[in-house]
Amino acid sequence: MARPDKRSDIVGAALQIIAEQGFHGAPMAMIADKAGVAAGTIYCYFESKDILIKELYREIEGKMLEALREDYQTERPIRERFLHLGTRLLKYFVAHPLDFKYMEQFHNSPYGAALRRGRFAKESNVSHLPYPELFELGVAQQVIKDLPEVVLFALAFGPMITLTRDHILGFIELDDPLIEKTIAACWDGIKR
Amino acid sequence: MARPDKRSDIVGAALQIIAEQGFHGAPMAMIADKAGVAAGTIYCYFESKDILIKELYREIEGKMLEALREDYQTERPIRERFLHLGTRLLKYFVAHPLDFKYMEQFHNSPYGAALRRGRFAKESNVSHLPYPELFELGVAQQVIKDLPEVVLFALAFGPMITLTRDHILGFIELDDPLIEKTIAACWDGIKR
DNA sequence: GCCCATTGAATGACCGTTCATTCAATATAA
DNA sequence: TTATATTGAATGAACGGTCATTCAATGGGC
Numbered sequence: 080m081a082r083p084d085k086r087s088d089i090v091g092a093a094l095q096i097i098a099e100q101g102f103h104g105a106p107m108a109m110i111a112d113k114a115g116v117a118a119g120t121i122y123c124y125f126e127s128k129d130i131l132i133k134e135l136y137r138e139i140e141g142k143m144l145e146a147l148r149e150d151y152q153t154e155r156p157i158r159e160r161f162l163h164l165g166t167r168l169l170k171y172f173v174a175h176p177l178d179f180k181y182m183e184q185f186h187n188s189p190y191g192a193a194l195r196r197g198r199f200a201k202e203s204n205v206s207h208l209p210y211p212e213l214f215e216l217g218v219a220q221q222v223i224k225d226l227p228e229v230v231l232f233a234l235a236f237g238p239m240i241t242l243t244r245d246h247i248l249g250f251i252e253l254d255d256p257l258i259e260k261t262i263a264a265c266w267d268g269i270k271r
Numbered sequence: 272m273a274r275p276d277k278r279s280d281i282v283g284a285a286l287q288i289i290a291e292q293g294f295h296g297a298p299m300a301m302i303a304d305k306a307g308v309a310a311g312t313i314y315c316y317f318e319s320k321d322i323l324i325k326e327l328y329r330e331i332e333g334k335m336l337e338a339l340r341e342d343y344q345t346e347r348p349i350r351e352r353f354l355h356l357g358t359r360l361l362k363y364f365v366a367h368p369l370d371f372k373y374m375e376q377f378h379n380s381p382y383g384a385a386l387r388r389g390r391f392a393k394e395s396n397v398s399h400l401p402y403p404e405l406f407e408l409g410v411a412q413q414v415i416k417d418l419p420e421v422v423l424f425a426l427a428f429g430p431m432i433t434l435t436r437d438h439i440l441g442f443i444e445l446d447d448p449l450i451e452k453t454i455a456a457c458w459d460g461i462k463r
Numbered sequence: 464g465c466c467c468a469t470t471g472a473a474t475g476a477c478c479g480t481t482c483a484t485t486c487a488a489t490a491t492a493a
Numbered sequence: 494t495t496a497t498a499t500t501g502a503a504t505g506a507a508c509g510g511t512c513a514t515t516c517a518a519t520g521g522g523c
Contacts, residue, residue, distance in 0.1 A: 084489080085503090100381075101380065101381070103295050104381075106477080106478055106479080106516090107478075107480080108478075108479090109477060116503075116504085117503060117504040117505055118479090118480085118504085118505065119480085119481080119482085119503070119504055120502080120503055120504070120506065122479095122480070123502065123503070124499095126425075127479080127480080128478095128479065128480090135326035182378070183379065187375065187379040188293070189293070189296075192440075193283070195440060195442075196440075199440075199441075201443055221348075224456060226449075226451075226452060226453070226456065227443055227449075229434070229437050229442050229443040230434060230443070230452075230453055230456075232433070232437075233429075233430040233431075233434035233437065233453075234430045234453070234456050234457070234460070235432070235433060235434035236310075236429070236433055237428070237429025237430035237434070238425040238426045238429035238430065238460070239424075239425075239429070240429060240433065241424070241425035241428055241429035241432070242421070242422060242425040242429070245421050245424075245425065248384075248387055248388075248391070249391075250387075250391055250421050251419055251421040251422070257418075257419075257422070260416075260418060260422075261418070261422055261425075261426070263463065264416060264418065264422075264426050264460050265426070265460060267459050267460050267462075268426070268430070268456050268457060268459050268460030269456065270459075277468095277469095295512095298511075298512055298513080299512075299513060299514080300471095300513090303471095308469080308470085309469060309471055310470085310513090310514085311469070311470055311471065311514085311515080312468080312469055313518080314493065314513095314514070314515080315468065315469075319513080319514080320512095320513065320514090332481040407511075461464070
């Protein structure tokens with residue numbers, strides 16, 4: 080009976096195909112094929128394509144948050160914490176381009192819309208980024224501009240997302256020094 | 272025989288449905304229905320769904336660039352020109368949310384990937400934003416950080432895109448003062 | 464009466480999902 | 494130990510539904 084963990088073969092195949100071709104470019108038959116199983120087998124592990132997609136999202140999100148929290152020190156100055164999180168995030172994206180592409184696909188789809196709505200309505204037991212607290216604190220300490228959280232978020236994240244996409248598309252080579260310069264520039268955008 | 276310009280009825284219906292539901296949530300039959308024509312009629316004006324989609328993109332891009340260039344004065348200081356373009360762009364997005372959503376759908380799809388590839392390879396006769404020149408000049412005058420054009424682009428555009436999405440989703444109300452504060456913060460990100 | 468824009472039912476391709484069937488591995492009986 | 498029964502993971506052909514596209518029929522304008 081073939082490979083020991085078909086489940087992760089399936090998840091891996093789904094990640095690769097969906098990241099590269101989008102949800103509609105990833106028929107179950109194709110995922111099954113790449114995973115080396117039959118189409119029906121996927122349904123032994125996942126109730127539906129929908130559930131496979133959401134599960135995969137949760138797995139990636141978990142890994143990302145773990146990477147972010149590693150070495151994160153709550154007692155350091157705001158600026159340093161921001162730089163830490165930013166560089167971590169950008170480095171994670173660069174190291175895991177498929178994860179990034181998958182998350183983009185997810186967010187730019189009905190799944191992402193539902194997620195956002197849930198988060199906004201605070202129905203979310205969803206694991207949150209450490210950012211909101213950091214911004215709130217920074218504003219209170221008058222280190223960060225007094226702008227709505229959503230705006231600060233956009234100023235900090237927007238560039239990372241755009242830039243990661245450019246990196247993956249090969250328009251630029253994001254090495255460590257450039258990542259640090261970029262995150263520093265993001266800080267200039269939000270700092271007072 | 273019904274309305275004088277079925278073509279623009281079709282384009283309008285396609286814009287609305289695709290912007291709100293994505294390409295796969297916009298069957299030709301549904302577009303036809305909303306436009307008040309039969310499915311077959313669309314093919315009198317557009318060879319295929321593909322071509323309809325690309326044409327619609329070009330129309331929107333044209334309107335956007337026009338809005339950007341309006342009142343744009345090449346002889347003003349770099350900073351003011353940047354603020355002008357930024358606020359114009361953000362205001363255009365806020366005033367035309369369907370256009371913004373459509374462009375997002377387009378960019379996050381195989382169409383967008385093809386477009387980017389084309390632009391990068393400079394095969395493009397495609398109309399360009401006035402940004403590259405502005406950044407180049409700013410760097411030369413030592414007003415803007417000495418970072419690759421792609422990075423500056425991300426620092427300036429990333430926040431606008433993220434924020435527009437949040438505005439459209441209702442997470443924040445982007446009025447004129449807030450738009451100006453935001454663009455000013457973007458400037459802080461790229462200025463020396 | 465002729466032309467041509469318009470119509471919408473029909474076509475064929477594609478896709479997610481189902482389920483009857485297979486068969487290697489394991490348990491049970493002798 | 495050997496023969497037999499049971500299990501359930503895995504399979505993949507088949508189903509039902511959706512969708513872009515086609516084209517023969519229609520009817521309004523000249």
